[in-house]
Amino acid sequence: MTDQFDVVVVGGGNAGFSAAHSAVEQGAKVLLLEKAPEDAAGGNSFYTAGAFRFAFDSIDEVADLLEPDERHADSVVPAYPESAFAADMRRVTGGRCDPVLTDVLVSRSTDAVRWLATKGIRWRLMYERQAYLSDGKWVFSGGLFVGTVDGGKGLIAQHTRAALEAGVEIRYGAEVTALHLDERGVTYRGPDGAEHRVAAGAVVLSAGGFEADPKRRAEHLGEGWDRALVRGTPTNTGEVLDLALAAGAAPHGDWGSCHSVAWDADASPTGGNRELTNQLTRQSYPIGIVVNVRGDRFVDEGADFRNYTYAKYGREILHQPRGRAFQLFDAKTRPLLRKEEYDSRPIAGAQADSLPELAEKLGIDAAGLLRTVAEFNESIVDEPFDPAVKDGRAARVDPPKSNWAQALDTAPYYGYAVGCGITFTFGGLHVDESAQVLDTAGRPIDGLYAAGEMVGGLFSGNYPGGSGLTSGAVFGRLAGAGAGKAARRG
Known part of the structure; x- marks a missing residue:
């Protein structure tokens, strides 16, 4: 028996739900298929901090959306115009972002946030993640x-x-096994193992990338990536991408890189923690130093605000001996660490009254660490330390630390072991400005749309923090609208 819907959405993360909401606005009868069971649903979106990057000339433009907070009066939130967002996209990807899709993302970002608010999504300023106190003000950056x-x-x-509430039907434990372009629709395998056919006027693919599949990671990202730790859903294994490519969809973007971060070294390699979710990330490294098991530094921890470096530094950790690194702090800097991350338990870390003791507890070569710390401490430029701005307090060593250099010299000392946590892959399908999937000749495929991680071409090598969820909302909204209209025409 074949079920009949106007629009079927494959994948139940932020992008999939955005597509479902948008299709309903077109009067469509919508079915959302989620591969995971209900108690494990939500895709990678569930595991995020919920941060959205979007453009505005003044925070007052969206002040009506924000939850009340007594700190608002003492907050400094700089303007982030479309020109800055577009420039960040070009800068962090080395110019390898698709200009057409980037313009869609940037120009529609604020409208997407405001539109999601009409669906009941609630917003707040992220003090604990994005601001430091400076001269009595909460200063936001990045x-x-x-x-x-x-x-x-x-x-x-x-x-x-x-x-x-809008009438979308959600089926959990539904793994899509076939994509039908001629007749429109999909086949999925249910929790009981039986296969079910769904006919639809249009299909939206929002099933994520291949980051949870070790073999595909090794094939596309290269040697060693099969050992990365999966920080999100274990269900994003790439089969839906393969179905689309086999049906003639064009691949797009950088299939050889991904979003990867510093992640608790003892975390599960096969999927994220549903309780701790994003608390397993370790993102206060800009105010400390990061070393490998030999005690050597290998990145510029203060090259930029965290939002512009964290998604590429996981890769650098993976390439270190044993795929492991250590973020080090002392009594001066420990109070500045993100509480939800560094005070969470369990945590791979140690505390000690001396650096040799800390090295022994963490498994770092003590002689190498002492040499590195001595060279680092002696090379610091005497500028005022201010974590809220690029303070120019640099360490003139190799590699340099461009900002926020503090001597590691005050006991007790703290160290946190991190591995490479993969978030999502950057390669995906080629879509046009309406999120319709293109074939290998550049022609739109009737009735087929894509959103979220399945859209290729936006990111390469690196990623501006918070732009992934925004992309899911922007292209999900476009895909759902296009699919709803296509279903009506059909």
Whole structure:
């Protein structure tokens, strides 16, 4: 028996729900298929902090969306115009972002946030992640200021509630096994192992990349990537991408790189923690130093605001001996660490009253560490330390530390072991400005749309923090609208 819907959405993360909401606005009868069971649903979006990057000339433009907070009056939130967002996209990807898709992302980012608010998504300023106190003011930086209430968990709960209230049917444990372009629709395998056919006027693919599959990672990203730690959903294994490519969809973007971060070294390699979610990341490294097991530094921890470096530094950790590194702090800098990350338990770390003792506890070569720290401490430029701005307090060593250099010299000392946590892959399908999938000749494929991680071409090598969820909302909204209209025509 074949079920009949106007639009079928494959994947139940932020992008999939955005597509479902948008298709309903077109009057479509919508089915959303989620591969994971209900208690493991939400895609990678569930595991995020819920941060959205979007453009505005003044935070006052979206002040009506923000949850009340007594700190607002003492907050400095700089303007982030479309020109800055576009420039960040070009800068962090080395100019390898698709200019057409980047323009769509940037120009529609603010409207997408405001539109999601009409679906019940709640917003707040992210003090604990994006601001430091400076001269009595909460100073935000890095172009990323706003996130969802209750993070990724809240985002998915709010999306799900809105979809159900709007009449979207959600089927969990539904693994898509075939894509039917001629007749429009899909076949999926249900929790009981039986296969079910769904006919639809249009299909939206939002099933993520291949980051949770070790073999595909090794094939596309290269040697060693099969050992990366999966920080999100274990269900993003690439089969839907393969189905689309086999049906004639064009690949697009950088299939050889991904979003990867410093992740708790003892975390599960096969999928994220549903309770701790993003708390397993370790992102206060700009105010400390990072060394490998030999005690050597290998990145510029202060090259830029965290939002512009964290998604590429996981790769650098993977390439170190044993694929492991250590973030080190002392009594001066430990109070500045993100509490939700560094105070969470369990945590791979140690505390000691001396550097040799800390090295022994963490498994770092003590002689190498002492040499590195001595050289680092002696090379620091005497500028005022201010973590809220690029303070120019540099360490003139190799590699340099361009900002926020503090001597590691005050006991007790703290160290946190990190590995490479892969978030999502950058290669995907080629879509046009309406999120319609293109074939290998550059022609739109009737009735087929894509959103979220399945859209290739936006990111390469690196990524501006918070732009992934924004992309999911922007292209999900476009895909759902296009699919809804296509279904009506059909």
